[in-house]
Amino acid sequence: MSADLIPNKAFFDTYNEAVLIFSDKQQVIYINPAFTYLTGFGLQHPFEMQALSELLIPDTFEADGLFKNRAYLSFSKKDGALLKAKVSESDIVLSDQSKGKFYTFNLLPGLDVITGGERKFYELADASPAMIFLQDENEQAFYFNNSWLTYTGKTLKQQQNLLWKNLVHPDDIRILEDLAPTITRRKSYSFELRLKKSDGSYRNIFVISTPLLSEDRAFAGYMSSGLDITEVKEAQNQISQLSHALKQSTEELDQFTYVTSHDLQEPLRMITGYIQLIQKNIERGNLANLDEFMGFVLGGASRMQMLIADLLHLSRVTRKTAPFAAVNINDVIHVALSHLSKAVTAGKAEITCENMPTIMGDTYQLVSLFENLLENALKFRTLDTLSKITISAGQKDDKYIFQIKDNGIGIDYKFHKRIFAIFQRLHTQAEYEGTGIGLAVCKKIVERHGGEIWVESEPGKGSAFYFSIKNNS
Amino acid sequence: MDFVKSSKQKPRVLLVEDNPGDIRLTQEALKESEVEIILDVVSDGEQALDFLFKRNKFTDAIRPHIILLDLNLPKKNGIEVLKELKAHDSLKKIPVIVLTTSDADHDISKAYSFHANCYILKPVDFDDFAKVIRLIELFWFNTVQLPNE
Numbered sequence: 216m217s218a219d220l221i222p223n224k225a226f227f228d229t230y231n232e233a234v235l236i237f238s239d240k241q242q243v244i245y246i247n248p249a250f251t252y253l254t255g256f257g258l259q260h261p262f263e264m265q266a267l268s269e270l271l272i273p274d275t276f277e278a279d280g281l282f283k284n285r286a287y288l289s290f291s292k293k294d295g296a297l298l299k300a301k302v303s304e305s306d307i308v309l310s311d312q313s314k315g316k317f318y319t320f321n322l323l324p325g326l327d328v329i330t331g332g333e334r335k336f337y338e339l340a341d342a343s344p345a346m347i348f349l350q351d352e353n354e355q356a357f358y359f360n361n362s363w364l365t366y367t368g369k370t371l372k373q374q375q376n377l378l379w380k381n382l383v384h385p386d387d388i389r390i391l392e393d394l395a396p397t398i399t400r401r402k403s404y405s406f407e408l409r410l411k412k413s414d415g416s417y418r419n420i421f422v423i424s425t426p427l428l429s430e431d432r433a434f435a436g437y438m439s440s441g442l443d444i445t446e447v448k449e450a451q452n453q454i455s456q457l458s459h460a461l462k463q464s465t466e467e468l469d470q471f472t473y474v475t476s477h478d479l480q481e482p483l484r485m486i487t488g489y490i491q492l493i494q495k496n497i498e499r500g501n502l503a504n505l506d507e508f509m510g511f512v513l514g515g516a517s518r519m520q521m522l523i524a525d526l527l528h529l530s531r532v533t534r535k536t537a538p539f540a541a542v543n544i545n546d547v548i549h550v551a552l553s554h555l556s557k558a559v560t561a562g563k564a565e566i567t568c569e570n571m572p573t574i575m576g577d578t579y580q581l582v583s584l585f586e587n588l589l590e591n592a593l594k595f596r597t598l599d600t601l602s603k604i605t606i607s608a609g610q611k612d613d614k615y616i617f618q619i620k621d622n623g624i625g626i627d628y629k630f631h632k633r634i635f636a637i638f639q640r641l642h643t644q645a646e647y648e649g650t651g652i653g654l655a656v657c658k659k660i661v662e663r664h665g666g667e668i669w670v671e672s673e674p675g676k677g678s679a680f681y682f683s684i685k686n687n688s
Numbered sequence: 689m690d691f692v693k694s695s696k697q698k699p700r701v702l703l704v705e706d707n708p709g710d711i712r713l714t715q716e717a718l719k720e721s722e723v724e725i726i727l728d729v730v731s732d733g734e735q736a737l738d739f740l741f742k743r744n745k746f747t748d749a750i751r752p753h754i755i756l757l758d759l760n761l762p763k764k765n766g767i768e769v770l771k772e773l774k775a776h777d778s779l780k781k782i783p784v785i786v787l788t789t790s791d792a793d794h795d796i797s798k799a800y801s802f803h804a805n806c807y808i809l810k811p812v813d814f815d816d817f818a819k820v821i822r823l824i825e826l827f828w829f830n831t832v833q834l835p836n837e
Contacts, residue, residue: 487813641762
């Protein structure tokens, strides 16, 4: 039935390229002797014709024209060996005027007949977790293994028809462009780029490409294998971030331990020193200054207590952090002022507060922050003057900026930075009591909220403390 | 000949110390000494420099023979005081005895880099403290020769 349909059959019979013709019913109706020679299949028996249709690897071979023009095809020879060829498709009008499809097969140089050994290669490639693909000498990719196809979510056919570079992240195309000279020299190369996955996400793929050689040692393309290193990269980034944070916190801790031990020793020295002095004077019967000396002992003890309380506070602020939630700053200020009610009354302070926003933050820390700043505003007041403190807030870019302004003693410009370091004090205990921890606590809290703290002030002209808080809502 | 015997002046010490307890302890320790030492006290770094440069409220200040300098001071710390002092042609001749609680290597090294004449840790014990004050006195006023301005 079939052979009669083939126009110019005598020509195809002698044609030296393998030819296969499908009917419009997508059945094989003709193969030429070159095809039989190449594949081992003949059309002497109808069952062989059937077998041929089935043996063509179904995923890669459909007679629906998907591999129009130049495409690549692998299929089994009769003896089971895999065959790899470039396929060209064209339409043909059969003798009965029906339309058929006409295919010619060009064996690939270097990869022409896939023998048993090469078949093992493809089996191995398909079992490999690496994403493997092969390119011919013109850099055209003709084979992608299972891992690759699973990653891209395409069939081999779709992948063959789609330039794989289309899946590369637009920003990473230049990585391939930079490699062009290496590729022209037919050297091995490796690169890393983002490749689009089936779910639309981009992941980092590391690829090594090595040249393929044909039997006569001629260049026959590239074999490339890639690995998804996204997680490794993320882990690396995380490690370097963590180690950076660790280094910073170790340095802070070192500094902290040093300063703490120094500052805690001071009151302890007072206690020990004066008790010994008292003892000595009692032994000598000199009771004149005992009251004064006792005052230093008690002063040392209460200072020690204050230091420990403040240190605990600092440690709590940095250690016991709560997840951010919406915090109404009006409430925060209300709580902070209730803690300071004594000082507010004692300083005869007049505190005015604008309506405050609600921000994302850690309530406990924000109360501490306002409490410390307000406490300072009350403490460093100008004597014999009514303390006036105003609290206001504004917005700049993606940040809220808060201001606490007082009419107190002010701070010289040269101390504007130092005051935020731990245990740094501008006054003696006799002038203003304190531990030098408060503003260090403020700085820590503001930093945790993604902001900065600074002061604008001049001696005798009051101080305005500012801090910014990232607007995360 | 030591200072006390060779000079008709009484030995003068400037104590730069912010802790009233330490100031008082130093005064008590000095009481135990045989010679009368005149002690001037300032309680921060800026005052120390004002005193030595006879500025602001210290225009009548009298130049000390030695300086006892704490490092941890309000406003200007001890190292900053040393830096300014040791850069001054005349004031750099006054021996500076750093007397502090810090045993940190970087403090010790920094103090000497800025030409501190010696570095002493404040003892915790009063008897030891008195001993240190006594040793300072013995060394700087009874052993060494000090410059005549």
